[in-house]
Amino acid sequence: MNKQNINKVKLFLLGLQGRFSENSSIFKDILVTYSAGLKEFKGKGIYEEGSIKYNFNGKTEIFSLEELFEKITEEAEKYETLTLLYRERGTELLISADNKNVKMNTTEVKEEEDIPKASVSSSINNLHYTETSTLLNRDYYIKPGKADALLKEIGIMTKEGKIKNDRIRKYNQIDHYVELLEGILDSLPKNEVINILDCGCGKSYLTFVLNYYLTEVKRRKCHFIGIDISEQVIASSKKMAENLGYRNMEFYAMDINSYEPKKKVHVIISLHACDTATDMALAAGIKMNSDCIIAVPCCHRELLNQYNYEPFKGVLKHGILKARMADVLTDGMRSMLLEAKGYEVSIVEYISPLETPKNLMIRAIKKSDENQDAMDEYYNLMSSLNVYPALYAYINEY
Structure with a gap:
């Protein structure tokens, strides 16, 4: 991904840091997917005593949320696309980025009908x-x-x-x-x-x-x-x-x-x-x-x-x-x-x-x-x- 769009991703992630500081008690996890050609590479971060335990490519590390987002954006330079799903109880925020566009959608997890x-x-x-x-x-x-x-x-x-x-x-x-x-x-x-x-x-x-x-x-x-x-x-x-x-x-x-x-x-x-x-x-x-x-x-x-x-x-x-x-x-x-x-x-x-x-x-x-x-x-x-x-x-x- 190009640096211009990675910088846009960083701005979205900065907003998520503020959200996490206010709503960490309802944070569930972060799901990250990079793609290069037809291959996908997935990471997952879960809450652990105020930090995030993040597994990517078989390696598990403990980060603050700020440190994790830095790692995610650094890694994004190696791939063509990035999708990041930030999940809270009742709400999901999806950031999707490639070399053309960067966008974020917020979705409320809906109740099932009937x-x-x-x-x-x-x-x-x-x-x-x-x-x-x-x-x-x-x-x-x-x-x-x-x-x-x-x-x-x-x-x-x-x-x-x-x-x-x-x-x-x-x-x-x-x-x-x-x-x-x-x-x-x-x-x-x-x-x-x-x-x-x-x-x-x-x-x-x-x-x-x-x-x-x-x-x-x-x-x-x-x-x-x-x-x-x-x-x-x-x-x-x-x-x-x-x-x-x-x-x-x-x-x-x-x-x-x-x-x-x-x-x-x-x-x-x-x-x-x-x-x-x-x-x-x-x-x-x-x-x-x-x-x-x-x-x-x-x-x-x-x-x-x-x-x-x-x-x-x-x-x-x-x-x-x-x-x-x-x-x-x-x-x-x-x-x-x-x-x-x-x-x-x-x-x-x-x-x-x-x-x-x-x-x-x-x-x-x-x-x-x-x-x-x-x-x-x-x-x-x-x-x-x-x-x-x-x-x-x-x-x-x-």
Whole structure:
């Protein structure tokens, strides 16, 4: 290739260096092809601890990205054409050059159309499920095809690319989770890296799904922190992130009350954290002044033995009714306190009650400063019911 066009290539590569410095956490690899006559010579660079491990002509070396681009352009002088494919999660940039032209094209990796029905149809033939276990007649947010690597890693899909029969229900749940959060996520700042903290993350399936959706579908810069008391599940989550190449994630085995954020946390999520662990997550979101708090509570035990309301004495003598009322009061008072702290709150049904009775999702979006009138109303209800909720306690001692 002539030097004039090699210099043009260098200008494009300079732009990629800037892109890499900002988006290295979603960089996948670089594929290089030189040609001379009918022969092609291929190289591949992959990320390794901030550098690029590059293999060309059977030799593997470690370079900074700047050093690698220097080597690639030096090598280009020996050949007639150069194509360089720079791949990120969700995006590909192709530079093609010869002695006549140099051009660069950016392509978004498209979702496959109508793949869910086709890809799973053979998996469910001749089988019978309840309504809540079948593949739903909907346009899925997490589509097989592009999302295969993710779906395989979290155990939804077989190695052959079929949705597992016994995981269709879980697939429906995680996809609906994304659907319920999409509008909220769209409202978050567009010019910042969105930091999302998953409290009691467990195996982090939904965190991985949100990571995929935000990064590769919505094209948003994001970073995820997963916290769980179990060292075993944290080790599992770290391994999954490594397998998927999701470098915009970090995981810690610790108590949520011990976590001190080093940067702004935009979103707090908590899924089926047991009893007052949900309150820990909500309190963390309030104290961190998070833009958004999402929780799917579980195991409402705390208020059951606390609350008492004389006008309802005849109703609450029945244990099952008292327990159900405790569930309602727990989540209702959580929403009241969130509103008093300046959040706009909605409580929606996350999944069908046929799946689990613990199926409500609390969605809270920060809208204003503390509302003293709402706080007074909360205090009055605490007094009337003779309760001291964990969320209130955690906010004042966290």
